[in-house]
Amino acid sequence: MTIICNRHKFQYEVECICKVFFPCTLFGHEYDTNDFDRDDLVITRLKKGGSHTFLLAVLKWNGKVYHAHRVVENNRAEKQHCEEQLCTALYEILTRATGVKVKWGIMTGVRPVKFMIYLMKQGMDAQSIRREFQERYLVSDQKISLMEKTARNQIEILRSSRENSYSLYISIPFCPSRCSYCSFVSSSIAGQKARKLIQPYVDRLCEELRYMAKMADTIGLRLESIYIGGGTPTTLSAEQLKQLTDVVREKLLCGTVREYTIEAGRADTITREKLAVIAGAGATRISINPQTFNDEVLAIIGRKHTAQQVLDCYQMAREMGFEDINMDFIAGLPGDTPESFQHTIQLATELAPTNITVHTLSLKRSSSLYTVDGLDERMKQVKTGEMVDYAYETLSQHGYEPYYLYRQKNTLHNLENVGYCKKGYEGLYNIFIMEERHTILAAGAGGVTKLIRPGHDKVQRIFNYKYPFEYLDGFSEILKRKEAVFTFYGKN
Numbered sequence: 001m002t003i004i005c006n007r008h009k010f011q012y013e014v015e016c017i018c019k020v021f022f023p024c025t026l027f028g029h030e031y032d033t034n035d036f037d038r039d040d041l042v043i044t045r046l047k048k049g050g051s052h053t054f055l056l057a058v059l060k061w062n063g064k065v066y067h068a069h070r071v072v073e074n075n076r077a078e079k080q081h082c083e084e085q086l087c088t089a090l091y092e093i094l095t096r097a098t099g100v101k102v103k104w105g106i107m108t109g110v111r112p113v114k115f116m117i118y119l120m121k122q123g124m125d126a127q128s129i130r131r132e133f134q135e136r137y138l139v140s141d142q143k144i145s146l147m148e149k150t151a152r153n154q155i156e157i158l159r160s161s162r163e164n165s166y167s168l169y170i171s172i173p174f175c176p177s178r179c180s181y182c183s184f185v186s187s188s189i190a191g192q193k194a195r196k197l198i199q200p201y202v203d204r205l206c207e208e209l210r211y212m213a214k215m216a217d218t219i220g221l222r223l224e225s226i227y228i229g230g231g232t233p234t235t236l237s238a239e240q241l242k243q244l245t246d247v248v249r250e251k252l253l254c255g256t257v258r259e260y261t262i263e264a265g266r267a268d269t270i271t272r273e274k275l276a277v278i279a280g281a282g283a284t285r286i287s288i289n290p291q292t293f294n295d296e297v298l299a300i301i302g303r304k305h306t307a308q309q310v311l312d313c314y315q316m317a318r319e320m321g322f323e324d325i326n327m328d329f330i331a332g333l334p335g336d337t338p339e340s341f342q343h344t345i346q347l348a349t350e351l352a353p354t355n356i357t358v359h360t361l362s363l364k365r366s367s368s369l370y371t372v373d374g375l376d377e378r379m380k381q382v383k384t385g386e387m388v389d390y391a392y393e394t395l396s397q398h399g400y401e402p403y404y405l406y407r408q409k410n411t412l413h414n415l416e417n418v419g420y421c422k423k424g425y426e427g428l429y430n431i432f433i434m435e436e437r438h439t440i441l442a443a444g445a446g447g448v449t450k451l452i453r454p455g456h457d458k459v460q461r462i463f464n465y466k467y468p469f470e471y472l473d474g475f476s477e478i479l480k481r482k483e484a485v486f487t488f489y490g491k492n
């Protein structure tokens with residue numbers, strides 16, 4: 001499909017809206033052309049008149065033509081208003097043509113709750129905020145309510161973060177095999193080459209953590225939460241996990257830390273021995289991620305374990321005294337059906353972990369779900385919206401509350417990822433990172449340090465190298481880049 005942008009520069013926003021309705025499509029771009037004599041075309045145009053600006057959206061698709069326009073008074077024709085008006089016109093014709101009603105309207109941002117909290121802070125009352133989302137962004141009542149609940153559940157936690165607070169992210173970019181939907185940089189250790197990198201990687205990571213501990217001390221930062229994620233941290237052996245967590249305990253874990261999560265992740269990596277290391281390390285929260293309890297779907301997505309293995313791991317973790325456990329699920333997996341997804345969520349509520357996170361499948365081009373012709377045929381059948389709604393209803397009935405919410409690009413039907421929990425078990429790190437409330441120091445390959453000053457919108461980022469081999473080769477450069485943390489806090 002081709003997107004034509006005539007006399008405006010909103011190509012990014014236009015493509016974001018188009019992707020919501022045509023998630024499996026590759027878009028080409030053309031500018032300032034009148035070559036409209038073809039199908040599969042999105043034409044957008046801005047035209048300035050004497051007192052008004054005209055915004056036009058046309059779709060030529062399946063032999064039919066759809067169009068809508070907006071007129072903006074020139075004294076209101078600032079860039080953002082024109083962009084939003086063009087997007088609403090486009091949304092109107094795409095809805096008409098495809099029959100798809102998108103519940104997030106023209107909102108394509110990652111952090112809608114952050115925006116809602118921002119409006120609250122501006123002193124807007126609940127009614128006006130609702131109207132803003134309904135009328136300006138065309139968001140459905142259902143999603144506005146979801147945002148309101150989520151915002152309510154995180155406001156106190158956000159307030160508890162202090163001026164000098166920070167959280168720590170530690171990246172383990174290794175997995176036992178690669179899932180078909182994965183676009184993450186994680187290396188599968190199925191091959192010898194990646195496996196050989198693990199020990200040197202852990203050694204360097206420990207070195208980086210020692211450096212960061214010293215840095216945080218010198219600056220006077222206060223550590224609130226720790227998150228060891230990936231990848232799959234339990235891809236490490238029990239000894240390697242111990243080596244890593246010993247450094248965390250000796251150099252970083254202190255009285256101010258309110259939460260310490262280690263993602264145990266995939267059932268094919270979890271052993272009693274590793275869980276014992278995690279318990280001994282002082283971790284307060286773990287994650288065991290089934291994604292689905294349907295064995296056929298697990299096989300389709302390339303997971304080398306069964307649903308029963310997940311249940312066994314969960315049982316083992318409970319018996320070993322782990323109380324705060326998160327389970328991740330994904331709506332929209334290839335081969336999944338609403339019935340099978342319902343069974344998954346039902347079973348999850350019977351297990352009653354403190355946290356249940358429901359993701360919507362994100363369709364990245366780097367994942368193997370994409371074929372040369374676009375998206376795997378199976379993906380076009382999945383009824384993701386139904387699944388997400390079912391999860392919300394069922395989890396609410398079982399006493400789970402949404403406490404963090406974010407959206408990724410390219411999710412099926414533009415839907416969201418929601419963390420649900422039992423009261424009092426909100427995952428602090430998830431809230432802090434998502435709402436960008438305080439600094440996140442990140443260690444390891446793919447880690448992105450975010451330097452944040454409370455009350456300021458601007459986030460300064462420091463990138464570590466993405467892949468383990470780059471991380472090892474460029475380690476001294478990574479430590480050098482971290483010096484920007486001192487500068488940010490005025491300590492050099």
Ligand code: SF4
Pocket residue numbers: 174175177178179181182183184186230231232265266
């Ligand atoms: S476990 Fe997660 S990071 Fe690892 S391959 Fe699967 S999706 Fe990717």
